[in-house]
Amino acid sequence: MNSATVSGGIEYVVASYVITWVVLGVMLVRIVGSVRRARAEYDQARTGGFRT
Amino acid sequence: MAFRDDMRRTRAIVWKDLTTERRSKAGFNSVAALGITILVLFGFALGPDGAMLKAAAAGALWLAVLFAGVLAFNRSYQVELEGGALEALLLYPGARWAIFAGKLIANLIFVTAMLVIVVAVGIVLFQVRIPAQWPSLIGIMMLGVIGIVALGTFYAAMSSRSRAREVLLPLLLYPMLIPVLLASMEATKAFLIGDVMNATGAWVQMLSLFDVIFLVATFLAFEYVIEV
């Protein structure tokens, strides 16, 4: 905290970007998947398909 | 006078809660014993060093009150759930806040009684010197208890009627209580080991402010929580 400059630490920068992108990517995949699933479920229910 | 009717209902609920609690003495005794046990455990965690114990006494006291109090909050609705008494309670006419006020006051008395025991034991165990301004300390403790009980009574209304009530109440309640606990601990600490920062007044003001905010919020929201 008192150090005048922080020279290194590039690995922390890389890590934070990697984590951010991975988290957002996983969110994207999961959310798109959940919309697809729910939509398919709805279509099936509407056409009278049996659902447990 | 609708307000007077509701006050009468509040008194009836307080009387009813305290009477049932008094008749099952095991309830209060075990909750108080748990509070003491937690203090003892804190003693072991902090070591036998007197100065260390004194420094941590305020925090340990409040956490013991909190952990034991959580049991009291769930118990307070447990009485209502046995035999469907809550159903009958909700069927009586009158404002919903009267029910909350009744439960809150009963819990307040219950937790205060427990606090007296826990503090008495804590003073001995943690080698605390009773400060000269002890009446103010009692005031601070009451402010802290009001905050804890208001939120505890509110969240227990939900958790006690859901699955997994043992986990849910602490999970919902503890994060909400952080400001109240922080202010209570710091103010108590300032009294017990000396007010180095001269900040007690500010903590007490904050604590009062939190109490007012949370009391207003819980009173307003209780209707939505107890109905349905």
Added chain:
Amino acid sequence: MSPVNTNAFDPPKAGPWVAIGWLSFAFFVFTQVFAVMTSPADAMMGHLQKMMYVHVPAAWVTFLAFGIVLVASLYFLMKEDERADLLAASAAEVGSLFCGLTLVLGMLWGRPTWNVWWSWDARLTSTLVLFLIFVGYLALRSFVEDPQRRGQWSAAVGILGAINVPIVWMSVRWWRTLHQIQSNPRGLSPEYLRGLLLNVAAFTLLCIWFIQRRYVAARYERAAEHASQAAALGGNDE
């Protein structure tokens, strides 16, 4: 006379949301690359400054999401429109993920700067408390089946939680001030500000898009439940 609100049973309306999703992601990639490429190494923090372009936007959208939970919860209690409850739940789910991300990024930033993974400063601590409130909110939802009860209870928890966040921040800051380890935030020079604002905009778009998709999924689930009921028991006089 409360008009009956059964809107939540209809399937959600279609919109250009797939296109908006692609655009949001493209914009996000652009702003990230742009900000990293254009910002010079900071005099004091070196390259660590670049973490600002993920950390600050993530923190911002966390609070945005919780703001949506607050507004949707209030709306639900006033109007009893189940769609508001579903929106609040979607915002809470997305918000909790961004909140977790913010915490991890905060720790990654704290380690090289302060040499500790965690410092009990007001922002970090209140973000952690916010995360715990999110977790409690979502746990409550998963433990209550009845939608009416779940809606009212989680709305109450959401509103009180939202009230609590500034209070936590205030009390932790005051607590830290007493212990004299508060770091002084510096003003931000304009060369960084542009990249930051662009990234905040991109994160906001992404967050809203995520919440919207999650909400659409929840609406489809509702509509599916309703449709399967109608199919199984032969018509419903809704």
Added chain:
Amino acid sequence: MQNSAPPLSPNHALDARGVARRFGARWVLRGINLQVRAGEMVGLLGHNGCGKSTFMRIVATLLKASAGDCFVYGSNVKTEGDAVRHHVGFFSHVPGLYDDLSARENLAFAATMLGFPEADIDAALERVGLMHVTNERVRGFSAGMQRRLSLARLILQRPRLLLLDEPYNNLDVAGIALMNGFIRELNAAGGAAIVVLHDLVPARGVLDRTVIIRDGRVHTPSAGDLIHDGASPQAITAAAGAAGIS
């Protein structure tokens, strides 16, 4: 869904329009339409899980309907709960008593909550035959005694709309007579009652009409399965069978 028209008249004890309720994905009530006039005694029949109890809880303001409107003496159950609770007395499956209070204390608590004088408590206890245990804790009571104590609370309250959910459970012959006497008394005073039953026999001579609930709706009986009061148990069983109630 019907438009939410104004209530028929404040004299209608109950006016339910399209009352529906779901639990999770399951619609337990799918639109109940039921009007009960003041002074009318209505029985509700239906097999287990058909939504009778759910409907009663909605009328008693203990549950919120997912859809539809319901009025008790002109007050909306959803938005004017307090007014409705002044009229409604609910006798449910659960006794709703405090185990650690005595019989008298339970009634005293109820009287305070209801805003009625405690002076009537002794009369109510006398009437349900619990005078010998007034100061004993409810914890030691049998199920039947607890039912009688719950009935004493209703006697204190004298509601204008009585909701009885399987009231004869755990009651002996004397208890059933007591219950029927109380229902008739309220009826004579102009009150209405809705009684959920799985067996019509104990309620003979009490009900004006019987409504069958099936699949969460009021089942309109055809001429063949009309149940009229005073029918023989065999006829009732046959009619119930025809209506799909086992």
